[in-house]
Amino acid sequence: MLGIRERRKAGAGEGAGAGEGEDRGLRGRAQARGERAARARPGGRWLWGAGTALLVLAVHSNWHLAAAAWLFPVFLLRYARLRPARRGLLRVGYALGLGQLAWLVSTGMVFVPSVVAVFAVLVVVQTLPFIADRLVAARSGAGWSTLVFPVVLVCGEYLFTRLAGFGDYGVLGFSQHGFLPLVQLASVTGVYGVSFVVAWTASVAHWAWGRGFRWREIRRGAVVWAGALALVLGAGGVRLVWRAPTTDTVRVAGISAGRAAERATQRALHTAGQELWRPRNLVRADPRRVGAALAPVADDLVAATDREARAGARIVVWPETQAGVLADGRQRLLDRVAEIARTRQVYVNTAFALYTPRPPYVRNVAALVTPEGKVAWTYDKAHPTPMEPMTPGKGAVPVTGSPYGRLATVICYDADFPELMRQVADKDTALILVPANDWAGFESLHAQRAVFRSVEYGYAMVRQSVHGVATAVDHQGRIRGLADYFTADRQTLVAEVPVRPRTDTLYSRTGDLFALLCAGGTLVVVALGVVRGRRVRAAFPGAPGGRP
Template sequence: MSNKSIIASVISGTIMIFAFPPFDIWVIGWFGMAPLFFAIYDKKPLQAFALGFIWGIVFFLGTVYWVVNSMVNYGGVPVWASVLALLLLVIVLSLYPAVFAYFTFSREKHAFHPSAFRLIFIPFLWVSLEFVRTYLFTGFPWVLLGYSQTAFLPIMQIADITGVYGVSFLIIMVNVFLFNCGLQIADCGFKIKISKMEWIIVFSVLILVFGYGHLRIGQIDNLTKNWRQIKIGIAQGNIDQAQKWDPAHQEGTIDIYRQISIDIAQNEKDIDLIIWPETATPFYLQSDEKFGPLIFDIAKTLAVNLITGSPAHEYTSDGKTINYYNSVFLISKQGGIVNRYDKVHLVPFGEYVPFKRFLPFEKLVAGVGDFSSGKNFKPLALNNDDTFGILICFEAIFPDIARQLLKNGADFLITVTNDAWFGRSSAPYQHLSQSLVRAVEGRTFLIRSANTGISAVIDPVGRIKVKSGLFTREGLVDTISLKERSFTTFYTRYGDVFAIGCIFISIVIFITNARKRGQTCLLTFALFIFSITFFTSAVPFSYFSYWSPFLVFLLS
């Protein structure tokens, strides 16, 4: 493994950081992976694995470095422990590009047309591993490659069919094409001898996707003109994380949100809904006799429906154990709790500690004991007719959660979050951009209420209509259109069939390749299990699909 290969891997990992928020130099994504391909080309599989791992270390250190800030400044964790946690996270995440690099070129030796084989196989492999990363070990789909294009709206529109994974596929395909061109230049001077079929495939796909994007933007804009509208307000309190759970500051916190809400209601007529962020009321709203009535009175006095984040609790059926939830409450304009949503997908180590009996530390979120997971993704009803789905913080980065809420009847989406944890890092910008894609996938308005920002209203094509600053105290007002329930996207109806198809095709390619190497038996067994889980309910398909690429890795 030469120094040039290591440098190329480092360069690729470094420049790809700038394709993502807050830099948003999206064009880098379309060529930034090519240096990695040059680095791992013609290398032994284990050398390629090491170079992919180096790429991952550089890239993820540059995109998730904020973990240290969150743990030290807001979790009270020692610096050494925070750095260690970051390194462990980065190492785990780096295994994905390492496995990708291991297989990228090792399968083309028996291919009839190696360059065409790369163009087909490599994008499928990348998407397969992104899908695995979304769900394996509770999942961490942060900075998936497709999220680098959220500022390039025509390309993002394909997400209503493929989800964000389709955008990742396109990016890798173009990078592979550029790599193939580069190889031809290196071998033949500047006489590029890429086959006509490769040119046709790449440019046809890009033209179709780009054309679809422009056409779809116009269609959705015209469609939303006929949707019924409501006016909403967002209150961004900018409450210091160090004071948030301190009982001495609770009354002051309520005063801040009350005043922002009053300003919204007085400056704008006919506000239907005001949204406060995650745990805006840092006490048990459902049972607090001192502060609960104050919150109800705000909704009643202003004659608006109010949404607020608050911890919730309830006894289990035995009447002895209390379960705690990270919840969102809907308070009617009459001043009473109408309904609540309990967060389902919790943050490990943030909201609960897995294997707590074996680990010597507490969760990072203060205020209550370990949170329990909510039971289902149910939309909440507003005024009996209009329904909305709630995504609490971390849930907004999981495409399938928003999809289930919309499939269950939500007319629009609301995400509430407390991004104070991230400080003034790149994370609030990354979190916002990932939430944006949920609006495109489901063709619905998405309202984002964040304690310290960035709060925003996003339309169904991914445009940010209004947004707040970071670490500012302000109120936002906008009018949104409510999606007709008869209108659903392909992605909402069928979910991640594209990503699952990528996994299936990747395994078929592995088995076809293995036949030529006389190693068919074990890989055929892997495909057999995969097929059984796909066509029957004998084993949960979703569970196996997350593991199948790693199973193939072990068996090949």
């Protein structure tokens, strides 16, 4: 009797197991049918529309919204998951292309063919993390799969920065320049860490959405993400409080020539029939006429230097190339500045277009005049923009000592190249002076990016930008002063900048280690994609490509 009962129990257990297996199979098939139906429905188009609209607002421009950068990937990731892989990813690429086109139009760069070509490559790079999520993360669904998107995104940003020769444009993290607790992460990972946090948040939100936000299913992944975000923001807040700048400051003035002086020089240089504004024509014209044409701006800057020095500024910074001078007249201009520097005991970082008799006929120069009346450095811009037909400088950042800490300079676009700016940190610079010249549509972008350079490397920065927004930033990214060229007849930036030895940062020591780790993680993602694809094809020989 006992044996009979045991056999009956065993049979019942087998029946139950078979029933459960059958139920799981039915649920799996139903889920698969549901996913196929979802991919076939046209209703997913609203996801693409919402994601694209948010993307246009998220692209770092004068009118970007920081919150949109956290949101747009959620919708585009969801869209890519619900559509057939090829079609969905292609349309995500279209969305990213529209975002970059909006940026090019808003900044006026759409008329520069070389820039358009570079940003077309950037669109392809930005599509790669969506491809990785669709083809690798979608096949797992585990909490770790949320890391695929941010890891590949950071890898793409880093490789584009290093290989394209166009600076660190296209980096998602720059959109968060005003979120100082998060920005402090750049002192450890560079701006790439901020990109990672934003992208990971979007990936986690998408992952939770795919599970209907059911707490039992997302609890572990959500807790890990929330804990990491709390740690990053908490550490950033602590750094802002406990590593705050010293109250010992130096008064710095950034000056630009007034509108009247600019108009006078422009009228003289655009003389009908001669077009003196072209460097080739300018160096061949009558030197007296050229000198008279360039004089209003130079005279205005010299007068403004004396005015701000008398008002108490200890360092004065000129903007990039607003002033122009012939090679024969350079020393006379520097002698005028040297007289003010000796009399007022100030440092003056002059900047000007230096016109020379040999092609390409112009140099973009910054020259620091010390309180002794001597020229401490003459620096040529190392990274001319695609619109500047001039020979690049050697890229050796000059540094000199002062009672206010070690001073250094680069010019405008140079600050978009992290490896060049790392030189400044390696030389223990406390304050970097950046002459700059922007334009309408681009006036705020460089000023906002300067926040990250200061936090990454631990130095203060004064960026005097004519035709743009001039800013003074401390080593934690706080704005100490701001002057908008387009809202004043005479743009003058005056700021009390903290004086201290450079604040050492982990990023200045380890460099792009975090980005390199993400590059290594991307190789792992690629390997997982290959292995999983082979397994799917082996298990389902009839499946086309093993699509998830």
